[in-house]
Amino acid sequence: MSDENDVLISECSLQRFCTQVLEKIGVPAVEALLATNNLIEADLRGVYSHGVVRFPIYVKRILDGGTNPKPKISVVRETRTTTVVDGDNGLGHLVGIRAMEMAIDKAKDGDCAFVAVKNSNHFGAAAYYAEMAARANMIGFSFTIGAINHMAPWGGAEAVLGNNPFAVAFPTREPFPIVLDMACSVAARGKIIVAAKEGKPIPGDWATGPDGLPTTDAVEALKGFVIPVGGPKGYALTLTVGLLSTMLSGAYFGSEVGDLYAKTTTAQNSGHLFGVLPVASFDDLDAYFDRIQRGIADIRGAKKATGVDRIYLPGEREYLSLVQHREHGIPIGPALAEELSALAKAYHAEFDILT
Incomplete structure (x- = not known):
């Protein structure tokens, strides 16, 4: 934009x-x-x-006072392959980095590992953490609860869900991993925030105003609901990501979730889940990379639609x-x-x- x-x-x-x-x-x-x-x-x-x-x-x-500038991030529960982390209300970016580092470290002996997080905050782009794993030759997963409820359940008229972003990253021989990074709404609410700040309109399928009707006015959209991608499928997806991000750690979900912008004096208790699959535990690394490069060649070599010069992989434009x-x-x-x-x-x- x-x-x-x-x-x-x-x-x-x-x-x-x-x-x-x-x-x-x-x-x-x-x-x-x-x-x-x-x-x-x-x-x-x-x-x-x-x-x-x-x-x-x-x-x-x-x-x-809503976010702790000097958190003491701690482990509250642990097994050989899992950890529950208390972020002590620190900046979500910092808590997320520490938690994914723990997952990667646990997986260095060949085990798959998952780290659940509570008492964190908005952690930015989910891709960042999944890519950390990809750089360590692991397939990385990153899930988070939205920092604001701005999506209604399918058929509902009250916002009790966020758009709950998630990311998956695959290591490749390319200079970048293949990365799926998406919110469960047609567009991330952050894009609406950018448009509102700059006085720009938004596409009519991104959000509704407070009256429940689609709007191109970004300011009105921030008062209403974001629209789930794929209708009821997007609703089910955001619910699933929200549950994965919170139910294993005790982070807030549903009506408990505070508003990142409106409730700045209280802790959000945001939840995340990070996971890693060490490729070498499943197959020889070279064999994996050979396979994924053949897959990349198939995608790039597919017949192109009229007017298309290049087919991009997820994460390539970024x-x-x-x-x-x-x-x-x-x-x-x-x-x-x-x-x-x-x-x-x-x-x-x-x-x-x-x-």
């Missing part, structure tokens, strides 16, 4: 700005950098709905965006740039725009 009015900022400049602000509000330097790199990667990949557009609310939640943005800068909408600039002035942080 970038356009000619956007400004450009380099990855390094954006990283410096975010870490400086987080450190000023009490986040330790190492943890501020981890959370920042996670956040910025979403923008690099062109997933602007989960990038720095969310940074102001993360800051506000820390300032208002990788190409990352390469481009690292070289030329990350596009930021003018309204968001103004908001971030105000934060920079308030905390004496550097916010250097390229153009």
Whole structure:
């Protein structure tokens, strides 16, 4: 959703700005950098709905006491292949990284492993964690409960579900893994937030207004419901992901879920689930990579529809965006740039725009 009015900022400049602000509000330097790199990667990949557009609310939640800037992340239950983690109400990005690291570490001896999380917060883009596993030659899974209830159950007229994103990543010989990263709504609510902030319309099949009727007004859409992808199938999918993300750890679900934006003084108790399948436990790595490369060749070599020049793999466009943005800068909408600039002035942080 970038356009000619956007400004450009380099990855390094954006990283410096975010870490400086987080450190000023009490986040330790190492943890501020981890959370920042996670956040910025979403923008690099062109997933602007989960990038720095969310940074102001993360800051506000820390300032208002709703998020703990110095969490003591702990293990509350553990077996050889499973762990339940208490995130101590820390930044979801940090808690998610630590939890996926635990899953990967457990799987190094060849076992499949899953880590369930409670007492966390909004963790950004689900792909980040699944890709961590793919880089370790494991198939990675990442599930999370939505940080706001904005979807009604199929046939209902009350929002008791989030759009509950999830991701699966497969290691490949390509410079990127194959990654499915999706919300269970037609479009992530974050995309509506970006459109509302920049005063842009949204497609009519993304959301309804508070009257339950489809709308192209992003501001009205934020007052209504997001529409599940595939109708009742999307509803069933978001319910399943929500249950996986919460029922194993005791995180909040349904009516217990707070609002990321409206309830900034109270803990959210967001839940996640991370899983890994170490490829070498199932077959020789080279045999796996040979098979998946043949599959990739089949997909890329398929007959193309009229007007189509290239067939992309899931995660490929995001990788190409990352390469481009690292070289030329990350596009930021003018309204968001103004908001971030105000934060920079308030905390004496550097916010250097390229153009």
